[in-house]
Amino acid sequence: MNVYDTTRMYDVMAPLGYTPSNSYEDADMVILNTCHIREKAEDKVFSDLGRVRLEKEKKKAGGEKMLIAVGGCVGQAEGAEIITRAPYVDMVFGSQSYHQLPEMVTKAIRDGGGVVELDFPQVQKFDLLPEVSNTQGVSAFLSVQEGCDKFCSFCVVPYTRGAEYSRPLAAVIYEASKLVDGGAKEITLLGQNVNAYHGEMTDGKTASLAYTIDALAQINGLERIRYITSHPRDMSDDLIAIHGSEKKLMPYLHLPVQAGSDEILKKMNRKHTRDFYFEIIEKLRKTRPDIALSCDFIVGFPSETDENFEDTMDLIRRVNYASAYSFKYSPRPGTPAATDENQVPELIKQERLARLQALIHEQQTTFNQSMVGKTLKVLFDREGKHNGQLLGKSEYMQSVYVKEIEGLRGKITDVKITGGFLNSLTGEVIN
């Protein structure tokens, strides 16, 4: 979502003559678009700020200026504190106010910094943003939903991104068609709880995510649709069904469960059980047998016992994932779990995370190796790590490397898979 927001900041700043830059040296302004989800992400902001400060000082020595801004969820959560801690920062703004960047920049230049903008405006920023220009290329993100009303006891999202909000269907379809006009072949619909999407329609009814996917699939030139991130409780039957009927919807689903123990799920305020999750997985696999599943896990949530953790390991074995993200529980200020007295010691968290990741890596490698010899459709969108290599994504979201062939970039092509590894596949382009 921060990647998407950043591209919209480009759109907002373009009329003022600002364009994206590849280096600090060239930049008149540096915006750190930040994440508050775990402490590690937050710490990164301050170490990055240290680096940007040096650039600002270098410029100053040469008689030039540089504006430094902190946007996104750390900006939202810490506000003016950031300027107290790092006085060389000129502007701090939250995740809902970046449409006001031109005014903020003008003020910062006029007043020599000190701009803090944290409002959750009455008018949605989406209604005030300029038309999207596709700066994202062949594979583009599109935010359809923001915020969250679920209040899981570990999570800052409801506080930093605000209440759940869905963009109207017409706005989503319009933006998607603009992205496609600008060259997008794949669109990933974004939301903190994207499957809770319920966009207003012109007739006053609301569109579900499944309805929206169906509508987007009608856009000529759009070839792939994905959506992320979903909550198990919002995995409605119409959404499961469309995985079986809509060919443009990719056979991949990121469906975080966080933990495999009912006791912990309850303390997390997830409002679903492990059996409920298994039922959804079963329905999905019945509808789309080859669907690749991905997940998020938190280990070492307060009071998690060895037995609770084994329940998570058991869930992973039963589901069998194509990939997953996993994190040590990170206490976040202002969330209920942060003040729980039964915090799990760091060493135990580390041990559990290592075991969980080893299991996930095993499943992921097996999944990737099972592709060897098969022909997959791959959308190539960037250069590979090595010279003369192209990198693309399979329908199952795997990274696929091939030898570069002229004209291949930006296309969906059949690739015969020759190698399967932990994080990628290799292959040969057919024809």
Ligand code: SAH
């Ligand atoms: N809405 C999604 C998740 C959004 S947050 C859902 O409900 O599943 C992205 C991921 O960050 C979460 O899935 C969770 O695994 C992780 N996360 C959130 N808060 C965390 C915390 N306090 N400590 C560790 N991981 C956390």
Ligand code: SF4
């Ligand atoms: Fe955070 Fe997701 Fe829970 Fe909302 S549903 S509080 S975004 S983990």
